[in-house]
Amino acid sequence: MKHPNRSDLAPFFEAQSVALIGSLREGEGEGEAYWVIHNMLQLGYRGAIYPVNPSYTQAHGIKAYPSVLEVEGPIDLAMIITPPVTVAAIVEQCARKGIRAVIVGTEGFAEASEDGARLQRELVGLARTLGVRLLGPNTIGTLNTRTNLTTNQYLIGYNGIKSGNIAYGSQTGFIGAQGQPLEDRAYPVSKMCDFGNKCDLDEADLLDYLRDDPDTDVIAIHLEGVNEGQRLMQALRRTTPDKPVVVFKTARTEPGARASASHTGSLAGKEEVYDSAFRQCGAVVVHTLQEYWDVPKIFAYQPLPRGNRLAMTTPTGGVGVMATDAAVRAGLTIAQLSDSTLEKLARLSDKLNKNPVDLGPTMVLTDQPLAVYQNSITALLEDEGVDCVTLILYAGAIGSIDETVGMVAGVRQRRSKPVTVWVYGTSMSMREEMARRFEGMGLPTYVDLETAVKAHGLAAQYARYREEVSRMAGTES
Amino acid sequence: MKHPNRSDLAPFFEAQSVALIGSLREGEGEGEAYWVIHNMLQLGYRGAIYPVNPSYTQAHGIKAYPSVLEVEGPIDLAMIITPPVTVAAIVEQCARKGIRAVIVGTEGFAEASEDGARLQRELVGLARTLGVRLLGPNTIGTLNTRTNLTTNQYLIGYNGIKSGNIAYGSQTGFIGAQGQPLEDRAYPVSKMCDFGNKCDLDEADLLDYLRDDPDTDVIAIHLEGVNEGQRLMQALRRTTPDKPVVVFKTARTEPGARASASHTGSLAGKEEVYDSAFRQCGAVVVHTLQEYWDVPKIFAYQPLPRGNRLAMTTPTGGVGVMATDAAVRAGLTIAQLSDSTLEKLARLSDKLNKNPVDLGPTMVLTDQPLAVYQNSITALLEDEGVDCVTLILYAGAIGSIDETVGMVAGVRQRRSKPVTVWVYGTSMSMREEMARRFEGMGLPTYVDLETAVKAHGLAAQYARYREEVSRMAGTES
Numbered sequence: 001m002k003h004p005n006r007s008d009l010a011p012f013f014e015a016q017s018v019a020l021i022g023s024l025r026e027g028e029g030e031g032e033a034y035w036v037i038h039n040m041l042q043l044g045y046r047g048a049i050y051p052v053n054p055s056y057t058q059a060h061g062i063k064a065y066p067s068v069l070e071v072e073g074p075i076d077l078a079m080i081i082t083p084p085v086t087v088a089a090i091v092e093q094c095a096r097k098g099i100r101a102v103i104v105g106t107e108g109f110a111e112a113s114e115d116g117a118r119l120q121r122e123l124v125g126l127a128r129t130l131g132v133r134l135l136g137p138n139t140i141g142t143l144n145t146r147t148n149l150t151t152n153q154y155l156i157g158y159n160g161i162k163s164g165n166i167a168y169g170s171q172t173g174f175i176g177a178q179g180q181p182l183e184d185r186a187y188p189v190s191k192m193c194d195f196g197n198k199c200d201l202d203e204a205d206l207l208d209y210l211r212d213d214p215d216t217d218v219i220a221i222h223l224e225g226v227n228e229g230q231r232l233m234q235a236l237r238r239t240t241p242d243k244p245v246v247v248f249k250t251a252r253t254e255p256g257a258r259a260s261a262s263h264t265g266s267l268a269g270k271e272e273v274y275d276s277a278f279r280q281c282g283a284v285v286v287h288t289l290q291e292y293w294d295v296p297k298i299f300a301y302q303p304l305p306r307g308n309r310l311a312m313t314t315p316t317g318g319v320g321v322m323a324t325d326a327a328v329r330a331g332l333t334i335a336q337l338s339d340s341t342l343e344k345l346a347r348l349s350d351k352l353n354k355n356p357v358d359l360g361p362t363m364v365l366t367d368q369p370l371a372v373y374q375n376s377i378t379a380l381l382e383d384e385g386v387d388c389v390t391l392i393l394y395a396g397a398i399g400s401i402d403e404t405v406g407m408v409a410g411v412r413q414r415r416s417k418p419v420t421v422w423v424y425g426t427s428m429s430m431r432e433e434m435a436r437r438f439e440g441m442g443l444p445t446y447v448d449l450e451t452a453v454k455a456h457g458l459a460a461q462y463a464r465y466r467e468e469v470s471r472m473a474g475t476e477s
Numbered sequence: 478m479k480h481p482n483r484s485d486l487a488p489f490f491e492a493q494s495v496a497l498i499g500s501l502r503e504g505e506g507e508g509e510a511y512w513v514i515h516n517m518l519q520l521g522y523r524g525a526i527y528p529v530n531p532s533y534t535q536a537h538g539i540k541a542y543p544s545v546l547e548v549e550g551p552i553d554l555a556m557i558i559t560p561p562v563t564v565a566a567i568v569e570q571c572a573r574k575g576i577r578a579v580i581v582g583t584e585g586f587a588e589a590s591e592d593g594a595r596l597q598r599e600l601v602g603l604a605r606t607l608g609v610r611l612l613g614p615n616t617i618g619t620l621n622t623r624t625n626l627t628t629n630q631y632l633i634g635y636n637g638i639k640s641g642n643i644a645y646g647s648q649t650g651f652i653g654a655q656g657q658p659l660e661d662r663a664y665p666v667s668k669m670c671d672f673g674n675k676c677d678l679d680e681a682d683l684l685d686y687l688r689d690d691p692d693t694d695v696i697a698i699h700l701e702g703v704n705e706g707q708r709l710m711q712a713l714r715r716t717t718p719d720k721p722v723v724v725f726k727t728a729r730t731e732p733g734a735r736a737s738a739s740h741t742g743s744l745a746g747k748e749e750v751y752d753s754a755f756r757q758c759g760a761v762v763v764h765t766l767q768e769y770w771d772v773p774k775i776f777a778y779q780p781l782p783r784g785n786r787l788a789m790t791t792p793t794g795g796v797g798v799m800a801t802d803a804a805v806r807a808g809l810t811i812a813q814l815s816d817s818t819l820e821k822l823a824r825l826s827d828k829l830n831k832n833p834v835d836l837g838p839t840m841v842l843t844d845q846p847l848a849v850y851q852n853s854i855t856a857l858l859e860d861e862g863v864d865c866v867t868l869i870l871y872a873g874a875i876g877s878i879d880e881t882v883g884m885v886a887g888v889r890q891r892r893s894k895p896v897t898v899w900v901y902g903t904s905m906s907m908r909e910e911m912a913r914r915f916e917g918m919g920l921p922t923y924v925d926l927e928t929a930v931k932a933h934g935l936a937a938q939y940a941r942y943r944e945e946v947s948r949m950a951g952t953e954s
Contacts, residue, residue: 029841107838111794112828157903172795177903179793179871184905224798250798271802288927289799316656317588318649321701321727322766325748361584364506394656426634426654428661432905447924450765 008133009201009209011101013144013191015076017048018151019068019099021090022081022106024051024059032081032105032153034059039156039177043148048073068097079141079151081105084119087137088126095130102127103151104137110197111138124199139196140173145189146215154178164188165215166296169206170222171195180293186436187293188300190215198227204235211239218299220246220292226274233281240282241469244299244462247283248292249274282465284458291451297444298455299462302418307387308460309335310453311380312356313373314392315363319424319449320356323390326450330457335386344379348372355380356392370407377411381419388418388456392449395425395434405437418459421445422452485610486678486686488578490621490668492553494525495628496545496576498567499558501528501536509558509582509630511536516633516654520625525550545574556618556628558582561596564614565603572607579604580628581614587674588615601676616673617650622666623692631655641665642692643773646683647699648672657770663913664770665777667692675704681712688716695776697723697769703751710758717759718946721776721939724760725769726751759942761935768928774921775932776939779895784864785937786812787930788857789833790850791869792840796901796926797833800867803927807934812863821856825849832857833869847884854888858896865895865933869926872902872911882914895936898922899929 018040023031037049037060051059054066065071068078068090078094080087080102087104094102109120120137127134135141141151145163150156154176160183167190168175176194190213195202203221210216219239226232226249239245249271275285286295310332314320324334337345337355345352349362349372357376363369380389393404408421421443423434435445446452495517500508514526514537528536531543542548545555545567555571557564557579564581571579586597597614604611612618618628622640627633631653637660644667645652653671667690672679680698687693696716703709703726716722726748752762763772787809791797801811814822814832822829826839826849834853840846857866870881885898898920900911912922923929 112838170795172793172798174793174795174901179901179903181903181905181908183903222795224795250795250802288925290925316649316651318647318651318699318701318727321649325727361589424651424656426656426658426660428658428909429906431658448765448767 008100009205011076012103012133012135012142012193012201013149013209014147015047015101015149017050017073017075017077018149019050019052019071019075019078019094020081020151021052021068021078024053024056024064028155033079035155036079036081036151036153037062039150039152040148042156042159043150043161044159045148045150047147047149050075068093068099071097075099077101077103077151079103079105081153084108084116084137087119088123091123091127091132091134092130095132100132101135102132103135103139103141104196105139105141105151105153106136107138109137110199120197120199127200134200135193136196137199139194140176140178141194143177143189143192145191150177152176152178158183162186162188163190164300165190165217166220166300167191167193167210167213167216167218168220168222169193169195169203171198171224172222175222175292184432185293186439187297202227204228204231207235207239207245211242216243218244218246218296220248220296222248222250222292224250229277233277236278236281236283240462241466244296245283246286246292246296246299247278248286248289249278282462282469284462286458290447291454294444294446294451295455295458297439298418298420298459301439301442301444302420302459303416304463304466305387305418305456305460306463308457309333309385309387310390310456311335311337311383311386311388312390312392313376313380314356314358314360315394316360317358319392320358322449323356323392323453326453327457330454331461332388332453332457335383337380338383338385341379341383345376348375352376370403374407374411377408378413381411381413381415381417386417387460388420390452390456391419391421391443393421393423393434395423395427395430401430401434401437405434405441408438408443409441418456419443420452420455422449424449485577486682488553489580489612489619489670489678490626490686491624492524492578492626494527494550494552494554495626496527496529496548496552496555496571497558497628498529498545498555499582499630501530501533501541505632510556512632513556513558513628513630514539516627516629517625519633519636520627520638521636522625522627524624524626527552545570545576548574552576554578554580556580556582558630561585561593561614564596565600568600568604568609568611569607572609577609578612579609580612580616580618581673582616582618582628582630583613584615586614587676597674597676604677611677612670613673614676616671617653617655618671620654620666620669622668627654629653629655635660639663639665640667641777642667642694643697643777644668644670644687644690644693644695645697645699646670646672646680648675648701649699652699652769661909662770663916664774679704681705681708684712684716684722688719693720695721695723695773697725697773699725699727699769701727706754710754713755713758713760717939718943721773722760723763723769723773723776724755725763725766726755759939759946761939763935767924768931771921771923771928772932772935774916775895775897775936778916778919778921779897779936780893781940781943782864782895782933782937783940785934786810786862786864787867787933788812788814788860788863788865789867789869790853790857791833791835791837792871793837794835796869797835799926800833800869800930803930804934807931808938809865809930809934812860814857815860815862818856818860822853825852829853847880851884851888854885855890858888858890858892858894863894864937865897867929867933868896868898868920870898870900870911872900872904872907878907878911878914882911882918885915885920886918895933896920897929897932899926901926
């Protein structure tokens with residue numbers, strides 16, 4: 001099946017020219033369109049930028065226009081951040097200019113009041129008539145790390161968004177570059193999208209677009225409400241056989257429904273129905289904000305596992321026990337090491353005789369702790385009965401950060417098996433630095449032990465789904 | 478009921494003189510007793526330190542003795558880190574010297590082999606005969622932030638352990654100052670204890686000791702195995718009416734049982750039985766390492782809630798929805814704000830009309846965002862229908878860190894209600910700095926949103942238990 005919306009969605013991410021319509025007033029907390037342009041320039045967007053506001057002749061030294069109709073060149077995308085009552089007329093101008101992609105950043109529509117909801121309905125009707133697609137209202141719009149396009153009207157404040165293969169789509173501007181530690185945590189981002197009020201384009205459209213996006217291998221979606229459940233399920237079913245989709249569903253925004261649900265306790269039940277429906281469509285369901293950000297990394301950086309048998313190395317037994325608990329909870333099996341692996345480990349040290357491989361007691365006795373560590377990891381990766389591996393590492397204990405990172409970098413991996421990392425230690429900055437170094441090598445590194453293990457469980461679940469889908473496809477053909 | 482073991486436990490934490498018996502060899506990864514003394518000196522222990530080793534005349538410039546029997550003054554506590562077969566004879570010397578408290582740091586006992594288990598049994602028999610109490614073997618022993626006593630044989634590497642009112646007891650050396658970010662995260666620690674193999678003293682003894690410890694208001698216990706369930710339950714029932722006890726139970730260490738449990742899935746069931754038993758004794762049950770460290774902070778810093786009705790402030794609606802989800806999951810009710818509170822909020826802004834209080838839309842419209850924020854928080858705290866409050870704050874958006882911290886510091890709290898904080902933002906170092914500043918003011922600040930909310934749920938559960946216990950006590954009297 002073809003994706004009818006692809007051409008409609010493309011300009012929202014791939015625009016070569018963007019009009020920013022709204023206040024161009026300079027200064028902190030001032031003109032929203034001014035700050036969008038600021039962010040575009042700071043990230044390094046190289047397309048054409050058209051500030052639009054009849055009261056200004058320029059913004060950031062770029063010529064401003066009284067309306068999009070005065071712009072000579074073509075415009076692929078318009079971002080409108082003007083009061084709600086003014087938006088319809090501007091959309092009309094955009095249509096006359098030939099703009100087919102419009103983001104409405106402004107708040108004050110359906111999320112705010114009945115009047116706002118009416119304005120929003122009228123806007124949708126108008127856009128349909130004019131053949132214009134809308135994103136929003138009440139949104140920070142889109143971001144594309146390949147072209148450095150951003151329509152974010154809040155100060156991002158840094159330019160270090162790592163270009164990668166995870167697309168993050170959300171129903172809140174909170175999950176945007178201005179609110180999240182994208183630079184410090186170096187999430188490998190392809191595209192970001194805030195659906196806002198989802199008056200026209202929504203998560204189903206985004207899935208259809210991203211399914212064919214060559215820059216995106218993994219999709220993470222945050223949802224509050226679901227307007228058209230069937231449509232979303234169909235989009236998920238089309239997407240998940242090719243690309244993993246991580247779904248983080250939070251409660252509905254409608255305050256009455258939420259308050260009611262909180263009192264009656266019906267919320268949890270509803271959420272479980274959603275979770276179950278998402279899983280049936282092959283989605284990877286997560287339940288916390290940190291999981292939304294972190295779980296996609298295993299898919300972004302690592303191959304899928306061929307099963308659910310986990311092996312672990314740890315510098316201390318107590319953590320190995322905690323990791324085992326987490327593994328069981330995540331639906332993983334603690335791998336039974338083969339005789340050959342046990343022999344390899346025994347040659348390294350008579351204290352290495354089970355999984356999790358507790359290297360602590362050996363480390364204090366050997367002259368070559370890093371070599372023992374490295375050979376132990378290699379032995380686990382070579383074991384036919386091991387599908388995935390979690391490395392628990394200490395920042396700074398056995399040699400320097402450089403030595404530990406070098407040890408892991410030197411592991412010979414003959415088979416392609418997913419590996420995750422958890423780093424602990426006394427210094428948070430050393431933990432963060434080591435995490436960035438490992439992710440630079442393609443090893444997803446987690447802020448907590450439990451997620452480092454759970455990520456394997458979710459990947460194994462997804463891998464099983466993919467296998468089933470492909471087996472069924474084989475049966476049908 | 479009196480606590481028969483108090484005098485037995487006291488020297489393990491309150492020793493004025495300590496003998497360190499073991500290798501005094503200098504250098505990284507060398508003599509364990511050498512490193513214990515290093516750590517004592519670095520933390521600033523002011524009691525008498527007696528290095529004991531017949532091959533040395535001094536360690537760190539402190540006179541060394543061939544045996545404890547040669548020491549002139551009294552010795553309150555001995556830490557033995559010598560090969561397993563040598564330990565019994567040294568314990569005998571300790572007894573002759575009048576030492577009644579001995580920590581056996583050495584590995585290689587019951588956790589390692591059958592021979593080790595036999596040695597351990599013999600050691601326990603000997604100690605009972607001699608009237609000596611043992612902690613360990615296979616332990617890093619104790620730590621006391623009031624006297625700076627530590628028996629840790631690994632390099633701690635910093636001296637910034639914050640003195641506070643949480644005692645952390647664990648069954649693994651991993652949960653020690655040398656492995657955890659106690660300085661960076663500024664956990665307010667009174668005492669720490671690693672039970673190790675628990676051949677003699679265990680978590681029940683520790684509870685009985687800490688119950689009367691004036692420096693400790695909250696107790697966090699990590700357990701792998703439970704040797705004497707009834708004894709532990711009794712100790713919990715004695716302790717929890719006075720002090721909250723947070724319990725983090727991980728799987729049994731016996732690898733066969735663990736492997737079997739992993740295959741059969743019986744582990745989860747067993748753990749639930751434990752959880753349920755702990756809760757019946759008033760314990761606060763947590764399930765992750767981060768919760769073990771972080772949940773006690775709400776009890777350490779804040780009063781108990783009078784109910785489970787939560788109010789929240791947030792700079793953005795999307796996070797409010799996530800916090801609401803977390804609250805419902807944690808057994809909390811979303812507080813219905815009173816008419817009076819709603820009027821107060823309406824006077825601040827017509828956009829402030831529900832809980833969670835979403836301050837975002839108002840912030841961009843007002844000249845005095847911090848005053849609006851502050852007055853909103855005060856209004857929530859004054860509402861009779863609000864039992865606890867979570868503040869969601871952004872590091873750096875509305876004014877500087879100083880301004881945001883100052884705003885919170887200036888909140889007028891007429892009623893004493895627990896408050897927790899979650900800080901988000903683009904910069905991890907700013908988030909960490911703001912968290913430390915808030916905790917300096919006594920506001921527990923969490924690394925994830927969900928725990929900031931869940932902590933209230935656990936505190937409410939504990940408060941209910943305390944009320945029931947005191948009501949039943951009232952009925953009986």
